Structures are given as C-alpha cells and as structure tokens.
Amino acid sequence: MKIVIVGGGSSYTPEIIEGLILRHDEFPVDTITLVDIASGKEKLEIIGQLAERMIDKAGVPIELTWTLDRRAALKDADFVSTQIRVGGLKAREKDERIPLSHGLIGQETNGAGGIFKALRTIPVLMELAEDVNEICPNAWIVNFTNPAGIVTEALLKYGAHKKVIGVCNIPYNMTQSAAEILQEDPKDVRIEFIGMNHFVFGSKVLVRGENKLDQVIDALVSQSVDFSPANIVSSGWSETFLRAVNMLPNPYHQYYFQKDSTLKKDLEAYEDNGTRAEQVQKIEEELFETYKNPDLDIKPEALEQRGGAYYSDVACSLMSSLYNNSQNIMTVNTLNNGAIVDLPHDSVIEVNCFITKDGPIPLTVGRIPQQIKADILMMKAFEEQVIKASLSGDYYDAYRAFIMNPLIKEEKTAKMVLDELLDAHKDYLPQFN
Amino acid sequence: MKIVIVGGGSSYTPEIIEGLILRHDEFPVDTITLVDIASGKEKLEIIGQLAERMIDKAGVPIELTWTLDRRAALKDADFVSTQIRVGGLKAREKDERIPLSHGLIGQETNGAGGIFKALRTIPVLMELAEDVNEICPNAWIVNFTNPAGIVTEALLKYGAHKKVIGVCNIPYNMTQSAAEILQEDPKDVRIEFIGMNHFVFGSKVLVRGENKLDQVIDALVSQSVDFSPANIVSSGWSETFLRAVNMLPNPYHQYYFQKDSTLKKDLEAYEDNGTRAEQVQKIEEELFETYKNPDLDIKPEALEQRGGAYYSDVACSLMSSLYNNSQNIMTVNTLNNGAIVDLPHDSVIEVNCFITKDGPIPLTVGRIPQQIKADILMMKAFEEQVIKASLSGDYYDAYRAFIMNPLIKEEKTAKMVLDELLDAHKDYLPQFN
Amino acid sequence: MKIVIVGGGSSYTPEIIEGLILRHDEFPVDTITLVDIASGKEKLEIIGQLAERMIDKAGVPIELTWTLDRRAALKDADFVSTQIRVGGLKAREKDERIPLSHGLIGQETNGAGGIFKALRTIPVLMELAEDVNEICPNAWIVNFTNPAGIVTEALLKYGAHKKVIGVCNIPYNMTQSAAEILQEDPKDVRIEFIGMNHFVFGSKVLVRGENKLDQVIDALVSQSVDFSPANIVSSGWSETFLRAVNMLPNPYHQYYFQKDSTLKKDLEAYEDNGTRAEQVQKIEEELFETYKNPDLDIKPEALEQRGGAYYSDVACSLMSSLYNNSQNIMTVNTLNNGAIVDLPHDSVIEVNCFITKDGPIPLTVGRIPQQIKADILMMKAFEEQVIKASLSGDYYDAYRAFIMNPLIKEEKTAKMVLDELLDAHKDYLPQFN
Amino acid sequence: MKIVIVGGGSSYTPEIIEGLILRHDEFPVDTITLVDIASGKEKLEIIGQLAERMIDKAGVPIELTWTLDRRAALKDADFVSTQIRVGGLKAREKDERIPLSHGLIGQETNGAGGIFKALRTIPVLMELAEDVNEICPNAWIVNFTNPAGIVTEALLKYGAHKKVIGVCNIPYNMTQSAAEILQEDPKDVRIEFIGMNHFVFGSKVLVRGENKLDQVIDALVSQSVDFSPANIVSSGWSETFLRAVNMLPNPYHQYYFQKDSTLKKDLEAYEDNGTRAEQVQKIEEELFETYKNPDLDIKPEALEQRGGAYYSDVACSLMSSLYNNSQNIMTVNTLNNGAIVDLPHDSVIEVNCFITKDGPIPLTVGRIPQQIKADILMMKAFEEQVIKASLSGDYYDAYRAFIMNPLIKEEKTAKMVLDELLDAHKDYLPQFN
Ligand SMILES: [Mn+2]
Ligand SMILES: [Mn+2]
Ligand SMILES: [Mn+2]
C-alpha cells in the first residue's frame, strides 16, 4: 500500500511518519512518497532524510522516496495526504498582518486571512484532484490543508475526484480534554459535534452512552479549562455564555463571540512579537535545524509545541480505518448528506462518521439547535461564497465574501483590506489577474 | 433489569423468552412480566407456565410473572416490548377477507387491511405510551406490533413517550439471504436500506466494505432466490425489474409491482384455504396445544413455521445493544432525522442505525434514488394520512387514506370496502363512533 | 411584432389566427409565420391559405407567410408558439391502442401513451429551444405541445432557452364551468390551482375574494356537472370522493381515481369506434376538406368540437399579457420557485401567475394539502423520470418511468408494453437507438 | 364598516384619520374607535377631539368615538390597526441609551434596543389577538407596531388570530425614491423586494416590466441619493458595496454594513442631543400643543417631520385593498409560504403580495441571492430567537438572542447590556419576572 504526502517538506511530516511506523501492523504501508514544489526542495530533502532515519530505526519494511514530480509520485497511490501551504509562512504573515493593521482580526483560518488562504489554496488542490482522478482514481485524498472545511467542500462539490475527506485536530482535542475533565479514557468518550470545521460545537458528551455535558460545562465554568490547541490562546468563556449556548464551543469561537477582547489581545501580541506566522517561522527554522541532525532518528519533542499536535494522528487513524473497514466513529469533514437537516445536503460539515472502506457515513445530527442556528447558517453561506470567489476570480465575489464575514462586514474597511491582500498575494492568485 | 412483554399471551412469546435466556450473560434480565388483556387470560396462563418451565430448565436467575394489570406490570420496567393484536386473529381475518371480496389485495399490513390494523392499533399503543411515560419514564418501548413503521411514527410524533423503537425481521432476513447467496458470514454483510417498514429497498450489499449488490442481483435473476418470510409467498422478480430498480426489493413489494398476479394468486389461495388469518388460527390452536404439554420446557420447533421467525431475535439483540451501549449497527424504525434527505425529518424510516444507550442514531442515506422516489414519497404521505385518521376518527380522513393507497385508489370501491371494514371492526374503533 | 407558429399546419391554427385578429388592437402583431415539417407541407399550404383569407376578411395589417425553413422563420420572432405532434395522429393511435391491448389505460397524455408522447416530443423541442436561443433570444416560447407540463419542465431545466411558458385549457375550462355553476361572470372568478398540468386540483373558487368552493362541490354532487373538454368523457365523481378531496378534480383525474371503470369504458369505446386518435383523424380529414373551401374566410364552427377549444384563446391572452405587461393573473406552466412548498423549486407546476413583461411570477400556494400530497409528490417524481428517459434514451430509464406510473406499475406488463411501444415508435425515438 | 385604532392616542393618528377621510369614497368607513390605555388618556382626548374636528370639516359620514375599554371598542370591528408603544418614549429612550453607553448601536428596531422593543410588545399584542379573535373574529389586524416583522411573525405563528398583516413605509419610500431617480410615476414602478422588515433589499426595479436596477444604482453611486426616512440619517453607500450587492439596500442596513461609522455618528449625535427618543419626546410635546388648538381641523404640516411619513398611507391603502378585493400588488409583512425558497414556509417576510379580500398572497421570489444569503438566514434565525424569548421570558433565551445579533455578539458586553435593559424595563416585562 502506498501513501503520497503532498507538501511532504512540511515540518509536520515527521509526525505522520511516526504515526505510520507505529500503526504498521494494522496499517501496513509499504511505500511512502513525499512530494513538494521546487521552492521547498531543501526542506523536502531534510525531511526525507529524517524520515528515512526514523524508518530505519523502527525497522519497518517501508520504502521511502521524495520527489518534486507530483504526477510521477501519484502513480499507484492508495492514499494522498495534503498538507500544503500556498505561499508559505510569508503568505500567512500577510494574512495576519494586513487585517490587524486595519483593526480586524488577522488569523490564519478566520476572517480576511482565512478567506485569502482559501483563495490561494482551492485552485491548487483542484488541480491535484484532477491528477489524482486521472492517475490513481481509487485513492483517498485526506486533506489536512486549511481552511479544511472550505477546501473539502470545494473539492467535493466542484473537484474531479470525489474520494476526499478533510481532517482537523479540534474534535480530537476537545474529546481528549473532555475525557481529562471527566477523568475518563478518551476511548469511552464520544462528543456529538454539530457545525463546520473551526466552527463546530459539542452538543453532547457521551460517556458509555450517558450524556455528561453538564459536568463538563460545570468544569469549564469553575476552572476556566479550555480546549485550545497550541496555536491559539483562549481566554475562557463566561458562565452565562456557556449556560446559554449549552454546548462546548471550540477555541476558534473566541473570534466571533469575544471579538473585541480577542482583537485587543491579538493586537498587543502583534505589537510585542509580530504575527503568529513570524513566530512560527522562527520555530520552523529551529525545527529544521533539529531535523538536520544526522543522529536524530525519532520525531523530536519540539514538534509537539508547533500547534498542530494530533493532526497526523487523526489522519493516520482515518487512513487505517478506511483501509481496514474498521466501522468505528471518527469526526471528519465530509458531505452533510442530511446529517444536519437545516444545511444543504451537499455542504461539507464536521461530523461524527461511521468509517468504512467505502468512505465515511455521517451519523445524523438533526436540526440545528436554535441558539447556534443563526451563526451556523450564516457561516455556511459565507463559506459557499468563499468557494465561489476562489473559482471565479471575480473581484466582487471576493468582496461579497468579505462583507458576509462577521469579522469584517464594514463596507469600507472591507474594500481597503481586500485590495491590500489581493495585491500582496497576487503571485498566488492567478485567477484574479 | 426488568422487561415487560405487552401481549405476553402471544404464541411468539416462547421465542423471546428463549432469546432472553440465551443472552442472559450479556443482557442480564432479572424480571420478566407478561401482560395481556382479559380476553387473552387463558393463553397468557399457558404461555406463562411454559416460559416458567423454560427458565427453570435453563437455570437462569430470571423471575417471571404474568398479570392482566398493565399499570402494575410497568412498575420499574427498563424495556417494554409490544406485540399486541387488537381484535385478535378474527380481526385480521376481516382485514384480509373484506378487501379480497371486492377484488382488492387483502393483507395484514398492506392496503385496506393494513390501514385498518393501524386504525385499531395506534390508539391502544398511544395509551400504553402514556402509562409508560408516567410509570417507567426511562424505559424503552420496543415495538413489534404491525404495521410497525406507521405505529412507531404515530408514537414518536404524537405519543407521550419518546423512547420508542420499531422492529421488523425483514431487514434481518434480507441480510441473511444475501449472506447465503454470497456464501458469507452474515456478520460481515451490511445492506444499506432505504425506505420505510415493509417498503424498504436494499441499495448496497457491503461485504467488508465492498459493494456486492450486482452479484446478489445476478443470483436473484438466475435463481429466482427471494427474501420472503414464511407468511408471504413471493413469485420472484423479472430480470428487467431488478436491473432497472438496481436494488433489492423486499417481499412486500410484490403487492405494488406485481399487484395483478399477486391478487390472482391470493384470490385462488383464499378460495382454496380461506384467508391467511384462518390458517394462522389453526396453527395457533395447535401451537397452544403443544405449549400446554407440561413436559415441554424449550421453544418448540413448530413455532419457526409461524412466520415471524427472527422477530424476537431482532428485538432481543436491540435491547441488549441499548443496554450495553454496544455501538453496533442495526436496522430499526426510528426518526429520519435527515438520514433520507427528501423525507420529513420527523418521519419514521427503516434505516441502519448506530445503537447507543442513548438510542439509535441513523446513518445518513442521502437523497432517494430517482427510480424509487415516486413510490417512497407517495407511501410516506399515505402513512401520514393513516396516522391522522387513526387519531381523528374522521370518516373522510380514513377515506383519504384509502384513495391515496395504490392498492385501492378507485373512488367507489374505496367507499364500499371502507364502509364494510368500519362496520366489521366497530368494536375496536371507538374513535370512529 | 412577429409571431412564429411551429406546427403551423395543425388543424388548430385557424383558432389562433382568429385570436390574433380579434386582439389586434391590444396586441398588434404585424407578422405571422407558420412553420411545419416537410411531411406536413400540404396541410400547411391549406392552413396558410385559409389564414390569409381570414386576415384579408378582417382587414387587419398582418403579414402572413408559411415555410418549411424553421431557422429562417425564427428570425426576429417575438413569440414562438409550439403545437407540434411528433409522429402525427398515427403515433397517437399507437399510444392509445398498444396500452389498451394489454389492459392498460391508453391515453394521449397519461400512462404509457403519455410517456411515449413525451419521449418523442422533448428532443424535438430541445432542438427548437437551441434555435430560438440563437436566432431570436428575446422571444417567448409559448408551448401548447402535450404533455405540456413535462415538456415545459424539460425545456426550463435542461433547454438552451429559458423564456418558455406552457399552456393548457383545463384551468380555463374549469374556471368557465365554475362560473357557470355559480352564475357569475368568469372574470370575477379565480380558482386557486395546485398541482401539475393534467393533474391539477382547484382548492378554492374565489368570487370577488369569497371562497365558493363548497357551493361548486354541492353542485357537482347534485348535478354531476363536470369539467371535461371534448376529448375526454368523464363520468362524474361520487359525493364521498368530492367531500373527502374537498377540491375540484380535473377530468384527467378519472384515469387515476376511476381507473377500472374508465378502462372498461375506454375499452368498450375502443371496440366500438377504435381509438380516439382514429376518430380524430376522421374529424381532421373533414376539417381540412372544409378549410380548403376558397369561400371560407373565418374559423369554421366545426373546429370547436375538435377538443382543444380555448387552447389558442389562452395562448393569445398570455402573449398579449406578456407584451403589454398586463399584470393580470393567468394559470400557466412555469417554474415552481417555491409556490408549492413541498415540490422542488425548479419543478414546473401549473399555477396562478402574475403576468409581467418579465414573465410569469407564481402566486404562492403553500404546502400541499395532505389529501393530495401522496399523489402530487408521486406524479412529480414520475415526471422527472420521464424527462430523464427522454434525454438519456436509456431503456431502463424508460422502464423506471413505467413502473413508477400508477396506470402501469405491474413489472411484467410494463416490459411488454414498453417493448411494443419502443418498436412501434422507433422512427421518432432516435435517442433510444 | 368599522375601524378600531389601538394606540389611538398616538401623535400619528391624525395622519390615518386624514387617510380614511380622503379614501372615504372607495373605502367607506362609518365608525372609527380610538382606544388607548389609562396612562394615555389625556393624549387620547386631544387626538379624539382633533380627529372629530377633521371629520366634521371634511363632512364625511364617519362616527368617531374614543375609549379606554379595548374589548368594548373591538365589538363589530372590521379592521384593527395597532400602533402601540409599550412603555412609551421613555422606554425607547432606554433602548437607545443603554446600548450606546456600552459602545453598541442603540436603536429602536435594531440591536439590543430592537430586541427589547419586541420583548415588551409581543405579549401585549398576543393578548390583543386573543381579544380580536373572540370579539371580532373576521377583523383584519393591520400592525404598524415595530419591530413590525418580528411582531407579525409572533402573531401569525403563535397568536390566536390569524388575520394579521404587518406594514412598514420603507418599501413604499424606496419605491418613491426610485421613481424619482428614474423620473417615473411611482405607480409604474414595482421593486422586487427580498428579505424581512427593516432588512429588505430591492433586487429589481421594474418600470412597466423593464428592470432599471442598474440605472438606479448608477444614480446612487454618482449622487449619493438614499432612501432614508426622517428618523434615521444615512451616509450613502460606496460604489463597491452597491455593485457587489447589486441590489438596493434599505437605510437600516447601515447598522450592519457601516456599523463602526454609524456607531461613531450616533454616539456623537447622542452626546450633542441625547437619544433620538428624547428629541422625539420634544417634537411630540410640540405636536400635542398644536393638536390642542381648537381651530386646527386638518392634519398639521409638522407631523410630516415626525419620521413615519406614509406609514398610515400604506395602512389605509392596504385596508382599502382588502375591503375592495383590489387584487393589486403591495409590499407587506406576511407568511413566506414558499415565496423565499430558503426560508421556513411559516416565517414572516416583507414581500410583494397580490392583495385580495382573502388576504395577501405573496408573489414568489425564489432562492436568496448568494450575496445576501448569509445575512438573511442569520437575521431570520435571530428573529425566531427574539420571539422565543418574548414568549418564554427565559433569561438565557434573551441572552441567546443577544449573542446571535451581529450588533452585539460579544459574550460579556451582551450580559451587561442585557442585565441593564432587563432591569430598566422590568415593569413592562412581566414574563421575565
Ligand atoms: Mn483545524
Ligand atoms: Mn415486519
Ligand atoms: Mn392540456
């Protein structure tokens, strides 16, 4: 069985390699091919060599190669994982800085920055989907690339290849944290999720079938526990908010329901330390220095602090479940198919699925609870507009996405920030030229 | 843990008793209470004594009692199984004979007969639901009573108690038959079902995640294998029909797509042997004779020929899965909740569900395939009308159900048959008086 | 302003010519072009000459031409009316005879015959729509051709030209009849219609805003008044049916709710006089003899008995309303657009519309009343399947339409009748070859 | 014919009296009864006497009375117009001041203020609806009371009386302005509206059937023309916004798409002149001084500046159209009924309707254009939550409405403002005590 890792030069790759090594018994990969683009050649080399050392150390019969020739790499692939970053961290820096400089949330997957990440990424993955469909039509694309929900919807609605699943570590993290709060084994905890990637709520926390949501909310109220991954700092939620929503929010919800305080905090952090992208660039440099060490033959500890912890864990579990027809429940991004009654059946949602060889089958969720309906419906319509703009390359389509977004909305600011971002990213937005 | 069997004097009860004995390790019932109405007292006594002998013989620590006092029986119940027959086999005889005498399909759960079975049954179960909700509000009602889909929808939409699940052996039988055709272990076979009770189609036959539908259809074409339970005789399907529908029909579909030939066959059978109800009355008399034998302390072989084989097996498995939070997949009648996109979210459908302590969660099915959409939509709207009539007791509501039904439809015949059935069943239709 | 009449050699044309002459003040047509196919050349000639005499006699400044060159004819057209009959009355004869010979309803727009009329017609009109869109893109197509609802849905969903409206005289006739019953001026009567062409019900009869439905139903009950056009003979409805449906049925409903008696009547009529098509052929021969008379310069009386009375009246009124932005209410076949909540928004329905220069805007109807929901949903899904088959030319698609249709449904008969019709019509069904 | 004006002591009443006098020929009212509550007795007296002088001067045969006994007043009413203000302008002052003092938009029908106006008003009108349904069940309620859309939805969904129509002058004003821009008679202009009260967009500007939207947008771009009524000052829209939305916004949209600048402007105005409510209180005092003048026997000029110009004009036209079964098109607040496909069929929308004696019938609008879908869906779900809170009196329900609202959203501010408003209005919110 063969896995192709698109964006193989990413600093995250050692984690996925580790995951594949650890699962080799149940998920016997025999070939891993790392692919990247020319500008990432050096990093790809470093990662390739580290990965080779890791595999050797583990003594598993996996053949590893790396290449810049994507089409050659895809040959005979069974799984294609995508973890690309169009424009690299430099682009992310602009996604964060430009909105912040106009007093807007500047974040990688939310607001203006998130829109531009989608605009740059979707066309690239649409091309990948065409290649996959032509070269390895039975392969599953497991998409890590953010904004994972929007990207997956674009691929599933308009792409050439329909075997695509999007993954995020947020549901995994939330389950881990809830298990910790309840002092339970995470295997015994199943949260019912409702919503979309980075806008998902946990409506029930089931422990062996009993709903312990109230207990978790009590803990959040009293201890200000939260579910944030390393990349975003959250301030906790007020009791009133938690009782009124009566669901578990995810860390990204702070951008929407604590916009002013989050913006203040983010602006201060920006003035102190620059954008998160700049920090990450430094972390990455250090990571790659570590990776170069010819004595390193395991995933280094330092990677855990990078922010995407468990991402590859989730992806490896998913691939193994698909391969083994495991029929277990995982939370992934896939077609709604009716699971959330009030959303279009062909929307992509983040939902608990029964995972089979034939793909994920969502468990039904039902109607959107009234207290989050307004936001879920709005965000889904917004996502549709982002996809439309990413494919049309139409200026007004992009502007429409801006004024729909609750982190922007202001008609005049929208134009200024849009114009500045379009200019800053023009090399990665051929559809707008 | 306590189970109450409403309609405990039924000839099927020994099967459920056997099921509970065999599953005692995983599903440790400690009390079984059989309930029935006054007119069934004698049968209840016979069944109670047989069940007691079976339990003694098995040596399991289950306490068994029987009573005519339903409210007393319900105290502390964890599960309530319902297998009642309002009006008994005499009423079924009328449901079969009267339509046949006017040249219409006369069948227990379809056409005019099925409508009247619903009209008699729903009000009785609505009352039971009120009692359950008052006396043992945490108990699950596992409803065997036909027409199981319609009855379950009535209870879930309009009843006092919302923990209700409907069961039928058809999906189980279809899975067994498909496994046999494919020479696979039924545990490895999962059919994707779409539709409603007794109007369900199998759209995929998944064996360890691979769809083997074509192979099963090939077998049906070449061998005229079919999925009929003992109570209905089926004639097999033409190749054209199977290829065009491209799904597995269930045996009851013959009433709709082979109406003329089925009617002819049924009329002949009726002339030769009377109604099915009359045959069953004879079988039942013999069964009860057998049951009386004080030496009998196991479920007698003869019961298997009675028609509802596996019904209790399905029900016992379901109760055990609920109790154990088994998180396995079973096909039951429950709220659509979006699983079939084109049906109302609060309809009851027969669908693969993930079974948890918290109840069944449907796996999404998606849009209804075009080739069966017309019939599924029609039958669901018809079912809604039957429920409406059962609750309103309005003559025109009943007539409307008649002219909607594809086995009746004819405006004048509808009236004649309706009037005759209303008169014949008037003792069991207080809402129409 | 120019009108092109496609199928101009039809015996109905004098009626539309008369309509255009009478409305010349409000609807000042200056050019009428009749088009037909080569095999209809002789009839076209006869009609052309009669129409010329009619125009001369009326003294209106209309220029009339006729041609076999459709593309030339379409140049500068403002309105294109379509009244074609692919395969002519010979084809209709087969649509009627073949089903009847297998004991099925044999009718021009219902059941197997109606399906085949659609299969022959849709591809021809799809081509016309392409021509119109290319040559006279601002023109309205006013479609008379049956089955008008199905044909219009095919054009609006899949055709190249979106300015298409379907017309039928049934709503007009029903309004006239209701007005007569109520002894009111038809101008003061507005029936609220719900459903599709030839399957439409009247849910309210509003006279100056007051609903007189009950009075009309009372009259139907007591006098057996009915709404049949000349081409179908209806037997009246039973009181129970009328009270239960509590709407005005249309004459075609007899095929569904009086199927057995209608079939019996139709079979007797067939044995006595052959098919309706054969009768019509005789009438047409006589009509054309009349038309040839060089002294005839008005629409002859005899035409009124032909069956489609008022069809052209409806079409002329509609064209005039579009031209004049009249903003009056007419009942036409157009996109649902939400008017009937339970049908797809892109279905074609027959509905009261506010007629503007910009096209018809349906008045909302709301949810389908429960008593007709099963049939409306079924028939709409059936219609979708007929359209699918007409475009795919797939045998199984056609078979699927057959088994969905309540006038066929029987799996084996379906195949026999389908095969016979496919063979009989093969010259007009290139997509199936 | 009798009209009852609930809130008859309002300063607007002379306008409606004038409207009824002017329309007396087509809409022959013979009795007008003004009703108000005890605390408004003095104003009611002033208005009653002025109205009497106006009627005398006009010489129309209308009998006018005024009373504090609402139930007596309703006897024999044909129309009930509602123009109440629960808590009076003092309450409005709080609705404006409290949010502003926390840096939120403080406005009568939007944001926190609008929510509280709804919370105070809905229960009072629910009681009125019960009285109307009991005392004059055939009467139409014509609701002026803001937030008119939300209030009308509450009444139509949950109220005892179903003949309720909501009116606003915004669509009327927008049509007048568009006509002015296009130099057309307003009678020839019909805007297609989509959305809800105070959140409605104009998607087409039809002049005799031709869409002149582009021309109107051009004018707005070049001249900064806008559609504001006197009560809100608007700053015009940027070209980019207008081109991207490609619809006519209404003046209230500034609160959503120009929130920051509007807030700044409103805060400045507040610091200079206090709240709008305070200004209005002064205007009202002056108005009532004017009204007291025993020589005044016509509607005084000064009233036109009050802000609600044309409101009564719209209401009188509507009542006349209902009475006369005029079958003209008016834009009112009524049940969606499918007109906007993506909104619930039982939502209230502001939509063009065909006005009949039987009530308004919406013209279908179709799907919500993508560029406004996010906002329309969000606002409708928000409105549903406001209604829920107004009926439940549940603190969390009110809080949920707050965090759904795009003018609030911030979790902590929401609580502060909510608590302060609940306390300030506690006398008018019995359901929350
Ligand atoms: Mn993520
Ligand atoms: Mn069954
Ligand atoms: Mn017709």
Ligand SMILES: [Mn+2]
């Ligand atoms: Mn207003």
